[in-house]
Each structure stands twice: as structure tokens, then as C-alpha cells.
Amino acid sequence: MEMSAVSAARGYAALRPATEPEAEAGASAGFQALARDFAATLRAGEETAMAAMTGGADPHALVQALAQTELAVEAAVTVRDRVVEAYQEILRMPV
Numbered sequence: 001m002e003m004s005a006v007s008a009a010r011g012y013a014a015l016r017p018a019t020e021p022e023a024e025a026g027a028s029a030g031f032q033a034l035a036r037d038f039a040a041t042l043r044a045g046e047e048t049a050m051a052a053m054t055g056g057a058d059p060h061a062l063v064q065a066l067a068q069t070e071l072a073v074e075a076a077v078t079v080r081d082r083v084v085e086a087y088q089e090i091l092r093m094p095v
Contacts, residue, residue, distance in 0.1 A: 038072050041069055048061055049065070
């Protein structure tokens with residue numbers, strides 16, 4: 001194996017933790033909490049919708065749950081759009 005290949009392999013191994021962050025690693029812990037909150041909001045909206053269909057929830061609770069779900073999805077789409085824009089800017093940078 002060439003020396004540059006060994007060097008590249010070591011460099012990749014050193015960067016591996018960046019692609020698989022630990023659960024308690026500062027910013028990633030905040031992102032994981034946001035993802036859990038997003039999933040919980042969607043789950044609560046679905047549960048409320050199912051309860052409303054079977055007569056177990058009032059229409060006001062259904063509208064409120066759907067509004068919260070809509071807001072969460074719009075926020076996720078906005079974040080996704082910003083990430084895609086940033087990625088495209090990085091791709092346009094001259095090397």
C-alpha cells in the first residue's frame with residue numbers, strides 16, 4: 001500500500017467520529033432533542049386525529065393538534081431548504 005493511501009485511511013479514520021457523533025456531543029444532543037420533539041409532535045397529531053375519528057377527542061383539540069403539526073412540518077421544511085442552500089453554496093466554491 002502506498003504511503004498516501006495509508007495517510008488517507010488514517011485521515012478518514014480520524015474524521016469518522018464527525019460523521020457518527022456521540023449522543024451527548026453538545027450541538028448534536030440539541031439536534032437529537034429537536035428531532036425527538038418533532039416526532040412527538042407528529043405522533044400526538046396522529047393520535048388526536050385518530051381519537052377524533054372515533055369520537056374520543058373534541059374538534060377543538062383536533063384543530064389545535066393539526067395546527068401544531070403543520071407548524072412543525074413547515075419549520076422542518078424551512079431548515080431543510082436552508083441546509084440545501086448552504087450545501088449548494090459550498091458546491092459552488094472554487095477549490
